[in-house]
Amino acid sequence: MKIVLTGAGGQLGQQWQMWADSQTDHTLWAYNSAELDITNPESFDSILGAHEAPDVWINCAAYTHVDQAESQKDVAMRVNGEAPGAIARWCLQHHCRLVHYSTDYVFSGSQKDQSDHPEGYTEDAMTHPLNAYGESKLAGEHAIASTGILDTSNSLLLRVAWLCSPHGRNFVTTMARLATQHPEVRVVDDQTGAPAFCDDVVTQTLALLHAQASGIVHIGSAGQGTWADVADAVFDQARTRGVAHPELTLHRIPTSEYPTPAARPYFSKLSTEKFTTLTGLYPPDWRDSLNRCLADPTIWSSKNS
Numbered sequence: 229m230k231i232v233l234t235g236a237g238g239q240l241g242q243q244w245q246m247w248a249d250s251q252t253d254h255t256l257w258a259y260n261s262a263e264l265d266i267t268n269p270e271s272f273d274s275i276l277g278a279h280e281a282p283d284v285w286i287n288c289a290a291y292t293h294v295d296q297a298e299s300q301k302d303v304a305m306r307v308n309g310e311a312p313g314a315i316a317r318w319c320l321q322h323h324c325r326l327v328h329y330s331t332d333y334v335f336s337g338s339q340k341d342q343s344d345h346p347e348g349y350t351e352d353a354m355t356h357p358l359n360a361y362g363e364s365k366l367a368g369e370h371a372i373a374s375t376g377i378l379d380t381s382n383s384l385l386l387r388v389a390w391l392c393s394p395h396g397r398n399f400v401t402t403m404a405r406l407a408t409q410h411p412e413v414r415v416v417d418d419q420t421g422a423p424a425f426c427d428d429v430v431t432q433t434l435a436l437l438h439a440q441a442s443g444i445v446h447i448g449s450a451g452q453g454t455w456a457d458v459a460d461a462v463f464d465q466a467r468t469r470g471v472a473h474p475e476l477t478l479h480r481i482p483t484s485e486y487p488t489p490a491a492r493p494y495f496s497k498l499s500t501e502k503f504t505t506l507t508g509l510y511p512p513d514w515r516d517s518l519n520r521c522l523a524d525p526t527i528w529s530s531k532n533s
């Protein structure tokens with residue numbers, strides 16, 4: 229496969245580059261935001277025309293600052309809402325498959341939704357974002373859909389939730405750092421979901437490409453837990469490794485005690501049933517993927533600040 233990767237400097241983009249480094253029969257042209265700005269579609273032809281035509285464009289580029297998006301709605305909308313449409317149009321014109329990542333934040337995450345979808349949101353569930361980031365990502369989904377590419381066999385719009393990896397800034401790297409440095413950590417215990425791990429996301433995306441799947445698909449981990457459950461599992465590992473602060477204590481708190489500029493969904497679980505039907509694969513439980521992630525020594529180094 230000949231692949232163009234945008235957003236190559238982000239946590240998922242880095243994971244794709246690590247995958248490509250271990251491949252001999254695939255070519256990946258990776259672009260970070262300085263090399264290819266997805267909000268500048270006039271540049272796509274000249275940048276991508278410098279090499280062979282790609283078979284797939286994997287777009288990991290996004291404006292992901294959820295709280296800042298409340299005060300930077302225009303920027304979030306340009307990157308997340310408009311640019312994916314331009315990428316989809318380029319892909320249609322160049323007979324290139326599109327892989328684009330979206331989020332559970334397109335859903336409201338309400339307690340009613342949780343009781344309607346106890347095993348997780350299905351792909352056709354009603355969208356209703358709670359915050360500006362979610363609105364911008366949903367606008368991106370609509371921009372892609374409006375090009376017609378979702379009606380072809382040439383696109384994958386993949387929703388993921390709670391993305392984590394041993395590199396980059398994410399909940400797991402933050403908890404690993406806090407576990408080693410702080411005696412008391414307060415974590416919300418009334419938001420439920422399942423962390424998706426970047427290496428699983430790459431594996432699952434490849435499985436869907438291999439299966440010639442198309443359209444909207446939810447991927448990630450099996451199982452459910454709260455953010456506090458994830459922190460608890462990280463802290464257990466820190467203690468086992470002997471790197472935990474000697475007085476490390478987890479305080480489970482309600483969301484109301486951790487106010488943020490952007491409202492957060494209470495329920496973030498995505499059903500992966502369609503993924504299993506398409507590929508025959510069952511996603512790993514989040515606790516197994518978390519333990520694999522925590523086995524990476526870089527996660528415990530002070531560089532993860």
Ligand SMILES: NC(=O)c1ccc[n+]([C@@H]2O[C@H](COP(=O)([O-])OP(=O)(O)OC[C@H]3O[C@@H](n4cnc5c(N)ncnc54)[C@H](OP(=O)(O)O)[C@@H]3O)[C@@H](O)[C@H]2O)c1
Nearest residue numbers: 235237238239240261265266289290292329331388390391
């Ligand atoms: N993180 C999560 O918890 C989560 C959850 C659900 C879904 N997702 C989705 O998963 C995908 C990957 O997320 P991630 O966590 O890997 O994000 P990330 O680490 O924040 O990386 C996003 C990358 O996009 C780049 N970017 C921003 N604006 C750009 C532009 N105009 N042109 C080109 N590149 C640009 C950023 O570059 P600079 O840093 O140089 O700006 C950054 O390297 C995104 O679509 C995200 O919405 C993430």
